[in-house]
Amino acid sequence: MEEYTILDVEQKVSHDTVIGEYAEHIFAMHKKKYGDRAAQAVIERAVKIYAESQGQVENTSVNNNVLLVGKVQSGKTSNLEMLSAIAFDNGYNMLIIYGGYDNTLLEQTTGRFKKTFGIEDMGERGKPILLSTAMPNELAALNNDILEELIEEEKPIIITAMKRPNALDKVNTALKKLDASKIKAYIIDDEGDQASLNTSKDKSADSSATYAQICEMKRLLREPLYFSVTATPHANIFLDDISELCPASAKLIEPGEGYCGGECYHMGDSDAIFPIDPDDTVAMDEGRMPDSLREALYHFILASVIIKYKGEEESTMIIHSYRNKDPHSLIYTMVNSFRDNLISQMSDGEGKEIALRKFSSMYDKYFSEEVKERYPFDAIKEDIPKVTKKVYVILKNSDGAATQGFEALKRHRIYVGGDLLQRGVTFENLLTTYYTRWAAQGNMDTNLQRARWFGYRRKYLDICKIFTTKEISEQYSVLTDIELELWEQFHDVQEGNLRIDEMIISADSTKQRPTRGNVVNVKKLYFKKNWMKQRQGVFDVNQVSYNNAIVNQFFDTLEFSETTVGRTDDVTSALTAKCTPVQFANLMEVMQGIFEHDPFDKVYLNKILSEESEINIIIMPDNDGNGRKRRFYSDNNVNNIHQGPDKTEVAARKYHGDAAVVIDKQQINIQIHKIRPYKDGEEVEGCMQYMFAIFIPRAKKYYVRGDIE
Numbered sequence: 001m002e003e004y005t006i007l008d009v010e011q012k013v014s015h016d017t018v019i020g021e022y023a024e025h026i027f028a029m030h031k032k033k034y035g036d037r038a039a040q041a042v043i044e045r046a047v048k049i050y051a052e053s054q055g056q057v058e059n060t061s062v063n064n065n066v067l068l069v070g071k072v073q074s075g076k077t078s079n080l081e082m083l084s085a086i087a088f089d090n091g092y093n094m095l096i097i098y099g100g101y102d103n104t105l106l107e108q109t110t111g112r113f114k115k116t117f118g119i120e121d122m123g124e125r126g127k128p129i130l131l132s133t134a135m136p137n138e139l140a141a142l143n144n145d146i147l148e149e150l151i152e153e154e155k156p157i158i159i160t161a162m163k164r165p166n167a168l169d170k171v172n173t174a175l176k177k178l179d180a181s182k183i184k185a186y187i188i189d190d191e192g193d194q195a196s197l198n199t200s201k202d203k204s205a206d207s208s209a210t211y212a213q214i215c216e217m218k219r220l221l222r223e224p225l226y227f228s229v230t231a232t233p234h235a236n237i238f239l240d241d242i243s244e245l246c247p248a249s250a251k252l253i254e255p256g257e258g259y260c261g262g263e264c265y266h267m268g269d270s271d272a273i274f275p276i277d278p279d280d281t282v283a284m285d286e287g288r289m290p291d292s293l294r295e296a297l298y299h300f301i302l303a304s305v306i307i308k309y310k311g312e313e314e315s316t317m318i319i320h321s322y323r324n325k326d327p328h329s330l331i332y333t334m335v336n337s338f339r340d341n342l343i344s345q346m347s348d349g350e351g352k353e354i355a356l357r358k359f360s361s362m363y364d365k366y367f368s369e370e371v372k373e374r375y376p377f378d379a380i381k382e383d384i385p386k387v388t389k390k391v392y393v394i395l396k397n398s399d400g401a402a403t404q405g406f407e408a409l410k411r412h413r414i415y416v417g418g419d420l421l422q423r424g425v426t427f428e429n430l431l432t433t434y435y436t437r438w439a440a441q442g443n444m445d446t447n448l449q450r451a452r453w454f455g456y457r458r459k460y461l462d463i464c465k466i467f468t469t470k471e472i473s474e475q476y477s478v479l480t481d482i483e484l485e486l487w488e489q490f491h492d493v494q495e496g497n498l499r500i501d502e503m504i505i506s507a508d509s510t511k512q513r514p515t516r517g518n519v520v521n522v523k524k525l526y527f528k529k530n531w532m533k534q535r536q537g538v539f540d541v542n543q544v545s546y547n548n549a550i551v552n553q554f555f556d557t558l559e560f561s562e563t564t565v566g567r568t569d570d571v572t573s574a575l576t577a578k579c580t581p582v583q584f585a586n587l588m589e590v591m592q593g594i595f596e597h598d599p600f601d602k603v604y605l606n607k608i609l610s611e612e613s614e615i616n617i618i619i620m621p622d623n624d625g626n627g628r629k630r631r632f633y634s635d636n637n638v639n640n641i642h643q644g645p646d647k648t649e650v651a652a653r654k655y656h657g658d659a660a661v662v663i664d665k666q667q668i669n670i671q672i673h674k675i676r677p678y679k680d681g682e683e684v685e686g687c688m689q690y691m692f693a694i695f696i697p698r699a700k701k702y703y704v705r706g707d708i709e
Contacts, residue, residue, distance in 0.1 A: 263644025
């Protein structure tokens with residue numbers, strides 16, 4: 001740790017920051033757990049966030065609220081651990097962290113920080129003390145005498161609180177007994193878009209209960225640093241100035257190497273999604289076990305066998321279909337019976353052979369050739385009965401206490417539930433997800449938080465599977481696009497090129513609202529996408545042939561050069577040329593089955609094309625003429641023609657993804673992709689075709705279709 005200096009941060013900061021024993025301890029722990037490079041990235045990021053936040057505290061013209069934005073299940077907590085350690089090393093003596101709004105999340109947060117700081121007993125020298133609203137007697141006993149003792153012994157105080165009015169009131173009651181002048185505090189509001197925000201109808205006059213307690217706490221602590229941490233900031237960025245939680249700055253917590261998010265599952269050619277028949281949800285409603293759920297269970301058992309060969313002893317499956325508890329018990333009974341019947345069937349020779357034949361057919365259906373070559377069925381089949389016996393079904397709701405005991409001893413877990421299967425809860429080695437819960441007009445942030453399949457799963461991604469409907473899969477593709485656009489805007493905010501109140505959220509490809517209408521005034525939201533990406537393919541062979549010939553003729557009129565834009569090395573990322581607006585407008589006019597479908601609108605496109613002097617044409621790589629493999633659904637819609645970055649960790653990337661291949665962000669850029677369509681796992685013969693993605697500069701976003709005459 002001695003070789004680390006403040007100059008290692010990505011960007012020099014003006015505020016002096018001490019790297020002391022707390023940060024050194026966490027750094028050593030992170031190195032052991034995550035590796036040298038990941039640990040270094042975390043400490044550099046934390047130093048930068050801390051130093052810039054101190055500049056914000058010293059600037060009396062702005063508030064002390066900082067919005068920290070990560071991604072769903074991307075390891076935000078490890079960054080908060082280091083940020084906390086650096087704050088303690090630099091004179092802060094109290095951390096209050098809101099650890100969720102139920103006991104599960106509070107216990108998870110409390111346990112994590114106890115383990116991180118090595119807190120076994122509160123009398124241990126050189127360690128913080130940790131109090132929790134789950135331990136009200138100790139919190140109530142905190143007074144000025146105790147505070148003096150802790151300050152003298154240089155022992156910081158960590159308070160974990162459930163984010164509910166009664167729990168926060170316990171903390172405030174304790175704070176009222178203390179001399180605030182002796183406290184240098186900061187607050188971490190984990191999942192800061194949930195429960196904290198003011199839900200009162202008249203926000204200028206009234207405060208909802210949780211929000212009121214948070215505001216009271218900030219006053220008692222004399223406006224401390226307040227870090228609001230979330231992966232879904234859709235509500236936070238649209239808070240009115242009257243909100244006491246409105247952020248003055250925003251920082252990104254970049255995910256580490258190996259993270260698998262929306263770009264991995266819902267962009268490009270992902271085999272992880274298995275579309276299920278919508279009628280299967282009807283079967284579930286009627287109390288019958290759908291075939292797709294049965295097959296998902298087979299997949300989970302097989303994947304649990306394979307992951308043991310990858311060196312992992314545990315695995316998880318979640319079944320998330322209903323919010324209401326009543327159906328959970330029915331599903332629990334179905335799944336438990338399925339598991340018991342399998343165990344019984346495999347207990348005798350003939351039944352075992354029948355069961356293994358079924359497993360063999362499921363293995364062929366759900367696993368890639370690469371997996372089957374590495375783990376042949378004949379080599380793993382004897383482990384199937386052993387793993388099946390160790391599968392446990394857990395009812396994850398308030399009625400399931402009897403099923404939730406000894407979870408640490410249950411190696412292969414199937415969770416059935418609703419709200420407790422989302423937001424903040426981490427499922428280790430999640431291999432199989434059965435997800436059918438969807439509202440026609442839900443909220444983007446809520447649905448994104450339900451994507452528990454996101455996480456650090458790269459080493460076993462090849463055996464992960466999400467069983468869901470085509471509609472849900474498409475909506476998550478839209479959510480991924482929206483998240484990537486938001487992420488780009490947050491980069492602009494960090495660099496000072498955009499204010500938080502200038503941020504926008506796209507909504508022209510979905511019926512989902514950005515967030516709850518009771519926390520922000522959605523009428524103020526402003527919608528338009530950077531990218532218009534072709535969704536519908538052409539599957540008339542004659543039309544495809546005609547369109548391909550037209551595009552090739554168009555290419556012949558242009559002079560192309562190589563570009564490396566979007567890459568960090570010197571490898572060519574695409575071919576690019578300039579054309580006139582009239583040239584491309586003429587191309588649109590003669591193409592068949594493309595520009596008359598959403599999201600394209602010829603009137604709108606011709607309007608913005610007419611304002612350009614030239615257009616950037618980009619031919620994307622096509623695998624030496626073989627085209628990019630993409631999966632299409634039965635209605636001819638593609639999952640997503642764009643490919644995401646090659647690495648999640650920004651510093652490790654060689655390619656930032658197709659969305660980064662833009663020649664000039666102040667002009668219209670038109671990407672042309674050569675796509676090789678697949679349906680139901682088979683290539684559609686004779687239908688390799690050109691598909692279009694059009695980048696519209698943000699300056700053009702004031703155009704909406706309703707305004708065009």
